Amino acid sequence: MNLETATRENLEHIVKEIKDSLKIVNAAIITADDFKLEQYEELLDIYRMIEKKQGRLTMMEIEGVLDELRDLKQNG
Template identity: 45%
Template structure:
């Protein structure tokens, strides 16, 4: 898998791995479908940060990454 290639499959892979590495309790709150493909580079940057700091992240870093992901989510009408 070449994560340098922006596509939905890679985005899904990165989001799912970040949820696991960040130990997100309610994984349903973050879904690859919640993000636009034009945000791929930002997601990729966050993914690389999470992979680099795997298991060594402070609470503030964890909260910051989750807040960044939340701010990038698409707004959907209910």
């Protein structure tokens, strides 16, 4: 999958992978529909950071990611 192109399908994939990596219990609190394609680059940056850490995030990093997602969601 080429994630360089901002498509709705890629956005959905990235959001799903972020949720899976963070092990979000209530997955309904974050959905791909919460975000616009204009926010794709920011979401891709978050996704890449999580992938780079291979899912081994500290609690502070997880909180930071969730804060960033919340900000993006509110601005969406």
